[in-house]
Amino acid sequence: MGKSNYFSSKSVFGQLISLIGDKTIKDAVKKSDSDRCVKRFKSKDHLISMLFCSFAKCNSLREVSGAMLGLSGKTESFRLGHIPKRSTLSDANKNRKVEFFEDVYNRLLLEHGSVLSDSRIKDVLKKQVKIVDSSTISLFKDILSCVGRKSKDGKSKGGIKVHTVINADEIVPSLVWFSPAATHDHNFLKKLKCDDNTIYVFDKGYNGYRAFKHFSGHGTGFVTRIKDNANYDTVAVKEGADEIHSGVLSDQITEIEVKEDRTTSRLKVRKVTFYDRENKREFEFITDLFGLMADLIAALYKIRWQIELLFKQLKQNFPVKITPS
Structure with missing residues (x-):
């Protein structure tokens, strides 16, 4: 040869x-x-x-x-x-x-x-899982202070916020959008393409009920953490005794109020409470994926850590100061 x-x-x-x-x-x-x-x-x-x-x-x-x-x-x-x-x-x-x-x-x-990953999540769920998160580039904080704001702890938020989307099977960005650091994260959800073959995973900083309604209307799945001050009404409770061993404490069908320009509507979502034994923490997730097992909802959110690894890699290899938002 x-x-x-x-x-x-x-x-x-x-x-x-x-x-x-x-x-x-x-x-x-x-x-x-x-x-x-x-x-x-x-x-x-x-x-x-x-x-x-x-x-x-x-x-x-x-x-x-x-x-x-x-x-x-x-x-x-x-x-x-x-x-x-x-x-x-x-x-x-x-x-x-x-x-x-x-x-x-x-x-x-x-x-x-096709060769970037050995584990193909899409082959298991038959949908593409996309992870959404943002980081703030504060290298020019003094120059860009006009686009920032003072947070409660007094730290400056001046800089450029980098909103990023990666496919769960690939640790490379498929979409990047820049905004002032003061821009709320949920504004980025308008930039996402919606279809019935996609599931978006993001943290609670992106919570936006209008966007959730838009996702559900297009058959697009989402998984995120529910905010501490969220208002919702429980419609039905699924008995989860058989899933307690996997960390699922409760699985509920709830309704949230979606306020639009001049109208108010109700959106039915699923709330899963999960206990992470490794970190000894309790998490509450909100999703429109009603057909998946409750512990799989928690597993989907856990893979969000991949995008944190991407930001860490960028910070270590490029001379740009990146601060997770």
């Missing part, structure tokens, strides 16, 4: 870059028209330069351009056509359309998404 020379004589960075096909880049350039009126520093060079910046953990454009000068004569292995100066890279970051990078990301995710 012949030896594969696909990665031979290539640096680690060159091997990573080789996973991005030329067709992927050309199609993204054509779609976004990102090389229009550009003579030398093309989109491909810009992409490779910014990837180098991330992998080398550079803190400034000067550091990027200086470090890349050391690659002179070695650029063929990772297909770089032009090593940029600091001003060139600065102009490109300012003027090149962000849609180019977005399209490359989405194409790579579509191509390699």
